[in-house]
Amino acid sequence: MANEKILIVEDEELVAQDIKVILEDLGYEVPAITPSAEEALEKIEESCPDSVLMDIMLEGEMDGIEAAQKISERYDIPVVYLTAYSNQEILQRAKKTEPYGYILKPFQERDLQINIEMALYKHEAKKTQLQLLQQRAVNKYLKKALDEKEALLREVHHRVKNNLQIIISLLSLQSKYFEDDQRIHEFFKDYVNQLKSMASIHEKVYQSEDLSSIDFTNYIIGLVSQLSSSYKKSSDIEIEIDAEDIALNVETAIPCGLIINEILTNSFKHAFPSKKGKILVEMYSNEYGMYKLKISDDGVGIPEYIEYPYKGSFGFRMLNTLITQLGGTLDLNKNNGTSFIIEFEELRYKERLIVDNSELDN
Numbered sequence: 298m299a300n301e302k303i304l305i306v307e308d309e310e311l312v313a314q315d316i317k318v319i320l321e322d323l324g325y326e327v328p329a330i331t332p333s334a335e336e337a338l339e340k341i342e343e344s345c346p347d348s349v350l351m352d353i354m355l356e357g358e359m360d361g362i363e364a365a366q367k368i369s370e371r372y373d374i375p376v377v378y379l380t381a382y383s384n385q386e387i388l389q390r391a392k393k394t395e396p397y398g399y400i401l402k403p404f405q406e407r408d409l410q411i412n413i414e415m416a417l418y419k420h421e422a423k424k425t426q427l428q429l430l431q432q433r434a435v436n437k438y439l440k441k442a443l444d445e446k447e448a449l450l451r452e453v454h455h456r457v458k459n460n461l462q463i464i465i466s467l468l469s470l471q472s473k474y475f476e477d478d479q480r481i482h483e484f485f486k487d488y489v490n491q492l493k494s495m496a497s498i499h500e501k502v503y504q505s506e507d508l509s510s511i512d513f514t515n516y517i518i519g520l521v522s523q524l525s526s527s528y529k530k531s532s533d534i535e536i537e538i539d540a541e542d543i544a545l546n547v548e549t550a551i552p553c554g555l556i557i558n559e560i561l562t563n564s565f566k567h568a569f570p571s572k573k574g575k576i577l578v579e580m581y582s583n584e585y586g587m588y589k590l591k592i593s594d595d596g597v598g599i600p601e602y603i604e605y606p607y608k609g610s611f612g613f614r615m616l617n618t619l620i621t622q623l624g625g626t627l628d629l630n631k632n633n634g635t636s637f638i639i640e641f642e643e644l645r646y647k648e649r650l651i652v653d654n655s656e657l658d659n
Contacts (some may be wrong), residue, residue, distance in 0.1 A: 299323065299324060300325065300326050300346035301325055301326070301348065301417055301470045302325070302326045302327070302344060302345070302346040302347050302348075303320050303325045303326070303327055303331045303347065303348050303413065304328060304329055304331070304337065304340055304341065304344065304346035304348070304350070305317060305320075305327060305331070305350050306331055306332075306333075306337040306350065306351045306352055306355065306361060306533045307318070307330065307332065307350070307352045307355075307379070308332040308350060308352060308356045309352075310330075310332075312402075312469050313332075314330070314413055315395035315565065316329075316379070316409070317348065319375045319406050319409060319410075320413070321643065322412075323410055325413070327627075328340070328343075328346060329343075329344055329346050330420065330542060332355060332356045333355050333356040333359070334355050334359035334360065334361060334363060334367075334642075335357050335358075336357075336358055337349070337351075337364055338364065338367060338368070339361075341368065341372060341374065346363050346374060346377065347374070347375075347377070347417060348374065348375045348376070348377060348397070348416055348417055348420070349365075349368060349374055349376045349377070350363065350377050350379050351376050351377065351378050351379065351396075351414070352367055352378075352379055352380055352552065353378060353380040353382055353387065353391070353635060354380070354381075354382070361380070361389045361595075361614060362391055362394060362580030363376065365378070365391075365394040365396065365657045366393075366394050369395065370392055373420075373424070375396075375397040375416045375417065375419070375420040375500065376394065376396050377396060377397055377398035377399070377400065377412050377413060377416050378396050378398065378399045379400045379402065379409075380398065380400075380402060380599050381398075381401065381403065383401055383403040383628070388488075390470060393549035393605055395417035396589075397412075397415070397419055397420060398412035398413070398415065398416050400412050403655060422639070424450070424557060425486060426479075439512040447508055447566060451502075451503050451508065454504055456494075457499045458496045458499040458500050460501065460603075461492050461493075461495060461496040461499070462496055463633070464492055465489050465492050465493060465496065468485050468489050468492070468523070469485070469489055471485060472485035472486065472489070483566070486561060488560055489526055490523070490524060490562060491555060491558055491559075492521075493557040494520055494554045494555060494557075495551055495554065495555070497516060497519055497520065497523070497554070498511060498547060498550050498551055498554055499547075500517065501515070501516055501550075502547055503589065507544075509546055510544040510545055510546050511544065511545060511546075511547070512543075512544060512551075512578075513543045513544060513545040513550055513553070514540045514541070514543050514544075516550065516554065517540055517557065517580065518538060519560060520557060520561075521536055521538060521578060524558065524561050524562065524565065524630070526657070527565075528562070528565035528566065532569065532572035532573070533572060533573045533576045534565065534569055534572070534573065534574050534575070534576060534637050535574070535576070536575075536576045536578070537576070537577045537578070538578045538579075539577065539578070539579045539580075540578070540579065540580040540581065541581045541582070541635055543580060543581075543582060544590075545643060546643060547643065548644040548645075549623065549641075549643045549644045552619040552622045552623050553590065553619075553623065553641075555615075555619055556590070556620065556623075556639065557578070557590070558594065558618075559612050559615060559616050560592045560637050561578075561592065562612070563612060564576050564592070564596060566592045567594045567595060567596070567597075568596025568598075568634070568635065569594075569597070570597060574594060574595050574596050575594065575595050576592070576593070576594045577591070577592070577593050577594070578591075579591040579593075581609075586642055586643070586659045587640055587641070587642055588640065588641055588642070588643070589638065589639070589640050590637075590638075590640075590641075591636065591637065591639075592636070592637045593634060593635065593636035593637070594631075594634050594635055594636075595633065595634040596630050596634050596635065597634055598632075598633075598634055599629075599631050603621070605617070605627070605629050620641070621640055622639060623639075623641055623642075623644065624642060624644070625639050625640055625641030625642075626639070626640050626641075627639050628640075
């Protein structure tokens with residue numbers, strides 16, 4: 298027994314005392330006995346009982362049924378009637394208050410025990426059911442909100458991809474005017490490929506069931522295919538991909554994709570003057586959540602006078618910025634070709650805080 302508190306509302310003092318003894322023997326606590334409905338409402342405020350045992354005919358202007366109605370309106374407390382009245386009019390009035398029990402005098406101790414236990418049990422079950430219904434309603438609302446948010450995010454990624462495609466098309470058209478100037482033409486082609494690598498990520502997110510991440514291994518395969526089509530013309534360069542199944546969020550995937558794009562572009566353009574060679578792209582993770590990206594080739598290597606990152610091309614400086622953005626490290630090996638080994642952790646989305654300038658002025 299959890300020592301639930303039962304308030305007794307009974308105008309017959311001897312009957313009330315008898316009920317009090319019975320309830321206490323059963324393990325309940327009786328915080329008060331009151332002969333009137335008006336006083337009962339005050340006692341409820343003071344003692345917060347778990348149930349009310351209510352006579353119908355009471356002292357004062359209010360009877361037990363009126364009191365039970367007010368209790369129902371103001372508090373979530375089960376009421377059990379204990380009365381000598383069983384006529385139809387009284388029963389109809391009492392039913393409207395939805396009591397948890399109706400005991401007729403003279404009562405049996407067993408009847409009192411059963412009615413009180415059932416009232417407390419039914420009330421607890423009702424509260425649990427109400428909580429479940431409320432939780433279902435909340436879950437339904439949250440699911441609807443989440444579905445709407447996902448639809449909006451998909452639309453955002455779709456529009457970003459489309460806008461990037463417009464820029465790609467504009468740059469591609471513009472590059473046609475500079476085909477006679479190889480350096481400018483290559484400049485346009487490099488930036489078009491960088492934009493394509495970003496657009497591809499937004500397309501992967503748009504198509505993904507999980508908007509929080511993309512299949513990055515599949516993305517690498519597509520990126521390598523795209524760059525091969527762009528740079529491998531009239532060459533015999535073999536490309537091998539060795540990557541486990543990896544999923545990355547967008548914040549990590551975009552800089553990582555640009556890193557792969559930049560390194561592969563450099564290999565295609567500078568590593569194989571004979572137009573023949575091999576590039577290996579590897580990516581895997583360890584049990585600590587660290588990712589390792591290794592891109593190596595068996596080409597002519599990086600000239601000695603070029604030092605990473607600042608005594609090299611703009612591409613090297615951009616590469617350094619992207620690796621720093623990932624919080625990663627680079628191991629650059631110039632022996633027997635070139636090998637870039639980059640280790641990093643997946644970036645976590647950082648909430649952007651909107652600061653009210655008026656608060657800063659105060």
